[in-house]
Amino acid sequence: MSADGAALGARLRERDLGAAPAALNLIESTAPGDREQAAALLRELSPAVLGGEAPAHVIGVTGPPGAGKSTLLSALLHAWRARGRTVAMLAVDPSSRRSGGSLLGDRARIDFDPADSGVLIRSTAAGERLGGLARATRAAAGALAGAFDVVVIETVGVGQAETEVAEVADTVAVVVQPGGGDVLQFLKAGIMEIPDVLVVTKADLGQIALRTRRDLSAALRSLGSSATQVLAVSSLPPASGVDELVDALEAHRAELDVAERRLAARRSAALTDFTIEHGEQGLRAIGGRAAAQATLGAADPGLDLAALVAMLERSMS
Amino acid sequence: MSGDHSPRLPERDRPWMMRTYAGHSTAKASNELYRRNLEKGQTGLSVAFDLPTQTGYDPDDELARGEVGKVGVPISHRGDMAALMHGIPLDEMNTSMTINATAAWLLALYIVAAEEQGVAEEQLQGTTQNDIIKEFLARGTYAFPPAPSMRLIADMIAYTVEHVPKWNPINICSYHLQEAGATPVQEIAYAMSNAIAVLDATRERLGERGREVMEQVFGRISFFVNAGVRFVEEHAKLRAMSILWEELGRERYDVQDARHLRFRYGVQVNSLGLTEAQPENNVQRIVLEALAVTLGRDARARAIQLPAWNEALGLPRPWDQQWSLRIQQVLAYETDILEYPDIFEGSKVMEGLVSELLDGARAEMAVVAEHGGAVEAVSYMKGALVDSHRERIRRIESGEQVVVGQNRFGESEDSPLTADAEGGILVVDPKLEAEQVEAVRSWRAERDQSAVDEALAALAAAARDADGAENLMIPTIAAARAGATTGEWSMTLREVFGSYRAPTGVGDAAAVAPDGELSELRAEVSRLQEKLGRRPKILVGKPGLDGHSNGAEQIAVRARDSGMDVVYEGIRLTPAQIAASALQEGVHVIGLSILSGSHRELIPAVIDALRDAGVTAPVVVGGIIPEQDVAPLREAGVAAVYTPKDFDITRIMRDIVELVGAGAGESSVVVGSAANGSA
Structure with a gap:
């Protein structure tokens, strides 16, 4: 028996965050009955019904493994909650091609208060689709955008991931760790699209982080892109750069024609x-x-x- | 060789130090146990702390619930330490403390307790385990991120070399690596790489002075190793370690004095191989493992503690521990092993084994070095251990590796050893926790609060100083003297250093090619996926403070290999965290692992939290669960309980898939109309 999609959609539209887990279960499902209900749910949150675009700021955060995305997201989560924003995070992990199964380990590394009902973290496997977002991730992001203030989609990879995530996010942030040469090469070679914001993590490493930041800025200048901000963030105490990053993300969206x-x-x-x-x-x-x-x-x-x-x-x- | 032609030593060797890893309930009860053990001929103390003490929480902290006094003694302040050591002369005693993240604090309490006995710190002898890298890798009782943890260790070494010269400030542990599945080569390589990280950090911390005292520092580093039942190879492992250690001292740290170059180690033999099935067989295993660390004089242990025969069943009683002490005494006093020089000298087999291990270990050490050293390589090493452990389990499941009484020769008469009401184990009175909560509160109420505030402020300032000008031991000892508590000390540092979660290693575990059974299971999972509309999704996590995550990791990896989506939550979770995750992730089933004996309190608390959140997904539990606790857990709503005798993980997976299948059709998450609303 499928859940009532239209009712869940209406609850999300009313910003009832408690409806989100059941809504996601429905959206992820491939069972025929569920598909119909999911379509009904999404209709309730379509621009036509909402009378415009969903209000959330949808942000894609992507970068190579080990770049420090989880730690950065923990810090961002706290900064957003301190500003009173509700936050949904969709963490997309690769699936094993061998078994079809997946290990979704990221949520363990994001530190949040379980009693805080203004936060939702959902892990999804990328599924059989090669290199891409989980089948349901875009739909999920779209639905959650009707209820939360900020919706984050976290993906792993460089070169392809930010293109995919750009199909749903208002703002795409690429995370680079100090010394992360791939991103620099990919940018210069045009293998990856120029993101809206570049974040250099582990700024506490000092010189090497500064150099990475400088190299990225230089590459952007030579590509004629001055709009992209490059920020350095340290999530370790004393944390630095997190508020600046939140401001930069918001500034990008403020400039944007969201519709x-x-x-x-x-x-x-x-x-x-x-x-x-x-x-x-x-x-x-x-x-x-x-x-x-x-x-x-x-x-x-x-x-x-x-x-x-x-x-x-x-x-x- | 001694004497010209005599195969004997001119004088029989003195026995190694004999200890029993002990402590439970309260400081007072543990003190009584220690004094009894010493009367029985034990020659040193080995203090087991409870998990809240090990991870830096007071008994009244939410995370301490169910864990107080369980796997060791709760020590919250100098009053507890004084009670623990009451009537034990600390100028004579040699005390080993299994304490890591909070080692600096417990050493400070020990120094203050000695002060109160009129014993100066330079007279103290003993060991703090203090090996944080293996906590990240295998044992899970870390508190702070890697960099400040290494600073604490370096500070302790610097302090003790100067002020507590007979203290071993750190015991590099290969023990827990073997428990986590390490092969002998991995055990050697990771322990040595770990030692390099510690020594390098200390040398850097000591700066100019480092060159002068590095010789002494090197001489104070001891090891804590493991020995499995393949005792010939295990003995070769220890010989290989002594060779590498000496080489390291000479080449990397320019150590000259032969005494300082000696590889000194204490040992607790293997617990991983102890079985729940026919547990009396563990006695033979323990004896043989003890031979691995005593037979050859050139690589003999300095101190030994043996596990009890019933460790896979629950907590051992004093009688069980006495049996293990008597094993040591028979070896030392009845047999002739202490009468000869090294009996393996010149053995071609032994030399061959040692050289094989050395080659393997050197190659693996090079890999760790390429990662930038042991601290940077934690994630790599963790993944490698998870893989080795899985291979070990696969061999046992397939019968390639025989475990007597478990995967072969399973027929058994009823055991009289486990026939009593408690099933042959120690049951800690659950009332004790409430008493300890009261006790720490009244301690806080009665002390000079302003002195404590001042001491903690000074500690925070020293920790915050980016140059680290002050050795953290100084304000730590001052805080201990002022009457601060374990929770306050670590909370002060957590606020400055931040908190940390170690890598789980499961994400890096290689996906295996399916054998017959796993292929069948995958087909079953695919059918279930059709029925559910989503891939079956399982949440795996460990409630409470117990950091022994090997079992949970193996379940998580096998679930992934069976084709499920696995949300692996890792260790140290509160019931509220588990409930929030289960709800948000929309999982179909929840797997909880617990080894610390706190399941009777924690599992029902998790189930309540789940049901309050509206999650109806079934819960399965794995861990060291005594037989008599299974029925109460099932009554509390647990669908299935697995214990160490359920070694076939694929079969456990099949049960879980069936369980999810039986509930399919119903929604696993019920969302009440009373909405949470937006925050």
Whole structure:
């Protein structure tokens, strides 16, 4: 028996955070009955019903393993809660290709008060989809954005992860540890998109952290991107740079045309989902990538992701 | 060789120091136990502290619930330490303390207790375990992040070399690495790498003075090792360690004096191999393991404590511990092992084994060095240990490695040893915890509060000073004298240093290729996934302060290998944390592991918290759970209980999958209409 999606969606819309776990269970489910209910849930939180974009600031945080993401997220969590923001974190972990199972270890490293009902942390496995966000993560982020003030999507990787996360986040922060040469090389070579914010962790390491920060700033300048801020953060006591990072993230969003970015993200995500579902062959059946983009571009901005994918599927026949 | 042709020593060797790892309930009760043990011929003390003391919490802290006086004695302040050592002359006694994160504090209390007896600190003899790296790797009773933990250790070494010269400030532990699954090569390599990290940190901390006293510092470092039942190879391991240690001293630290280059170690033999099934067989195992550390004179232990036969069942009673002491005494006083020079000298087999181990250990030490040393390599070493432990379990499951009475020769008569009402173990009176809570509160009420505040402020200031100008032992001893408590000392430092969670190692464990049984299980998990709509998701965690996470880690890794999504929460969780995680993660089943004996208090508390949060997912429990506690746990709502005799983890997984399958169709999370609302 499936939970009542529309009711859960309505509760989230009313910012009832207690509805979030059950809503996520539904959104993650592939059972046919659940899929229908999940669609109903998401409809309740679509721009059309909300009368605009969901109010949360959706932030993607990504970076290589060991860069210090969990520690950074702990520090951010405390800073946001100190400012009275409710926070949902979606931590995406890779799955084992061998067993299909996964070890979701991150939440153990994020320090939070279990009695604080203004915080939700949910780990999800990336699932069978290669290199990407969990199938349900975008939908989950979209739903939680109707209820929480801040929604964080944490992913692991460099080069691909920030592109995927950009399909849902308003602001993408890439986390680099001192001496982390990959990010610098990937930026210069154009393998990775330029993120909205770059964070150098472990600033307590001193010189090496400063040098990394300087190198990244220089690379950005040479790429002609002055908008991206590079910040150094130390999460160890005495913590430093965390408030500045919170300010920088907020400043990025304040500058942003949220409606436009979300709309572009939804359309791009719809095309990605459609291609995963139907392949290149399916894409040709609807007249190719450009035609699909045109169809999506003409769609009602109030439609949610599922509706956009459905629209593309209708044009297949 | 002594004498010209005599195969004997001119004079029989003195026996090693004999100890029993002991302590429980209260300082007073433990003091009585120590005095009785000394009367029985024990020659040194080995203090077991309870988990709140080891991790820096007072008995009235939320995290201490159910743990006070369980696996050791609670020591909250100098009054407790004085009671623990009452009537024991500290100028004569040699006391070993299994204490790590809070070692500086407990040594300070010991120094103050001696002061009160009129004994000066330079007369004190003994050992503080004080090895934090292995706490991150295997034992889990850490309190502060790595860097400040290393500073505390270096400060203790610097202080004791000068003021408590007969004290061994640190015992580098390979013991717990073996318990966590280390192979002999890993045990040697990681222990030596750990020692290098400590010595380097101390040399740096001592600065200019370092060059002068490094010789003495090196000479004060001792080891705490393990010995398994493969006792020939285990003996070779100890010979290999002495060779590496001497080499390290000469080459890296320029130590000249032969006395300082000697590899000194104490030992507790293997607990991992002790079985719950036919527990009387553990006596043979313990005897053979004791031979590993006594047979060859060139690598003989300085101090030995033997586990009791019933450790896999629960806490040993004084009688059980006496039996283990008597094993040592028979070895030392009845047999002839102390009459000969080294009996393996010239043995080709022994030389071959040693050289094999040396090659392996040197290669593995190089890998750790490439990671930047033991502190930086904690995550790498942890992952490697989880892998080795899994391999060990696989061999036992498949029958490749025989464990008598467990995976072979299981037929048994009923044992008269476990026939009494308690099942042959010690049961700590649960009322004691409330008494200790009262006691620490009245201690706080009766002391000079302003002196304590001042002392703690001075401690905080010394800790905060980025240059670390003051040795932290100085304000620590002052705080002990002023009457501060264990919880206050560590909370003061936690506020400055921050808290820390060690890597779990499970994320780095390699995914195994499935054998027949695991493939079947994966197919079952896939079918269940269809039914549930989501991949079956399990939460694995350890409530309470017990940091022995090997079992929980193996369950987590096997669940992943069975195809489940696993939320591994690690150690030291409150019931509220477990409930919040289970709710937020939408798990289908919850696995809890507990080895400290606090399951009777903690498991029902976790279940209450889960049900209050609206989580209806079933709970399974694993750990050292005495037979008579199983029924009460089931009544409290536990779906299944697993103990050390359930060594087949794949079978446990199959049970869990069935359990989830039986509940499928119902929603595992019930969200009440009384919403939490936004905060």
